[in-house]
Amino acid sequence: MGQPAFLRINGKTVQVSSPYQPALRVEDELIGRNQEARMVLASWIGQSGFPPLAPLLVGEAGVGKNRLVYELARCTGKNLYVFQGHEDVTAEDLVCAVRFSDDPLRKMDYILSPLATAMARGGICFVDEIGKLRSRALAPLVSVLDERRYLDSNLLGERIMAHPGFRFVAATNTVDLAGNALPEFIHSRLRPRIDVGFPPREEIDRMVKTRFPRIGRLERDSDRLLSLFWQLWRKERGDVPPSPRDTLYLFGLMLNLADADAASPDRSLSQEGEKPPANPTRKHLEAAFQQLFAKTG
Ligand SMILES: Nc1ncnc2c1ncn2[C@@H]1O[C@H](COP(=O)(O)OP(=O)(O)OP(=O)(O)O)[C@@H](O)[C@H]1O
Ligand SMILES: [Mg+2]
Known part of the structure; x- marks a missing residue:
């Protein structure tokens, strides 16, 4: 202040x-x-x-x-x-x-x-x-x-x-x-x-690409990841749509998991700000989804 x-x-x-x-x-x-x-x-x-x-x-x-x-x-x-x-x-x-x-x-x-x-x-x-x-x-x-x-x-x-x-x-x-x-x-x-209300899918997709330019730059792969997200969401939550916050948290965690994978274990926690270039994959998205949204028990 x-x-x-x-x-x-x-x-x-x-x-x-x-x-x-x-x-x-x-x-x-x-x-x-x-x-x-x-x-x-x-x-x-x-x-x-x-x-x-x-x-x-x-x-x-x-x-x-x-x-x-x-x-x-x-x-x-x-x-x-x-x-x-x-x-x-x-x-x-x-x-x-x-x-x-x-x-x-x-x-x-x-x-x-x-x-x-x-x-x-x-x-x-x-x-x-x-x-x-x-x-x-x-x-x-x-x-x-x-x-x-x-x-x-x-x-x-x-x-x-x-x-x-x-x-x-x-x-x-x-x-x-x-x-x-x-x-x-x-x-x-x-x-x-x-x-x-809940924004339509097209707007949510745009929010993800705008908030995370790294995802936007993946071009066709970004659309593949987004489609996978919608598929997983529908399977887990049915007709209840995701909020922008749900979606942004998910894609944020997905990028973090990709970065954590690319960094050696001692670097991933100690060198904040130094982002290793790592492309997120289906595996990272599924892991993030599982962590955030899958029902337990
Ligand atoms: N139309 C939009 N364009 C870009 N980003 C958006 C849009 N709507 C929501 N977001 C992003 O989604 C996240 C959640 O939005 P926000 O905090 O405004 O929700 P809220 O309705 O106030 O939630 P709560 O009821 O929990 O307070 C924020 O990171 C926000 O920047
Ligand atoms: Mg609020």
Whole structure:
């Protein structure tokens, strides 16, 4: 982490959260998801007297909800502030925290949450795994997500008004929404709901070749390996499709196994970064598949 940044609110100096800058390489393009991205961007257009909407992304684990949000930050050029939801979050955690200061001239530092920072700075706040937050913790969001667009902090004793550039998006896994996990006062404000489904095979194949250019360069052999992967997947999992994460983990492990094979045992662990050139084969893919996905017992 670099030096903390500060901001003044009604004469009080407060520390802000750091934006998240995804480490995306130039070639790490977003594959597909045009419709979902367009829907979020359309939701974020405000009309006079009608504030921008706060979409909710819903999808299975590993389908690409975070990846979509990173792309939205990249294409809008806005700073992204991520709030990671979990069961222990309190309402105040969503707003502001306080800690002993490192500065000998100050006693305490207020630290604005990612949500409050995005509101003050005009960035994007992404509340990830919102379905894991308890109802009580969600209360501060009510005034943020309607026309009021403000956030009250008891700790700070201040009201933070949203900068006109502030935008909000949340995500949840499908299972966390089951049984009406989100209370109606929040659910009704998180609109539209955007379903992020499993990408089609052609897009998954492209993700593998883009993420691992070494595989892309294998040309016809890369298609053979991908076909073998789909065959094994169908045999093991039937009609349940693989997520991008499942697939990328598999091909990542396959490459590691090929590299480990090519290196002598003492080099494979000790010389990080020095990649021996090794082409993955069917054997490496099968071993990786067995390790990651085959049911045991
Ligand atoms: N459309 C895409 N183009 C390129 N890469 C993608 C795409 N979708 C997903 N990925 C990659 O797949 C992996 C999993 O995606 P991500 O973490 O965004 O899933 P998620 O839906 O947020 O999962 P979870 O529910 O577990 O949080 C990441 O490495 C991501 O970069
Ligand atoms: Mg995620």
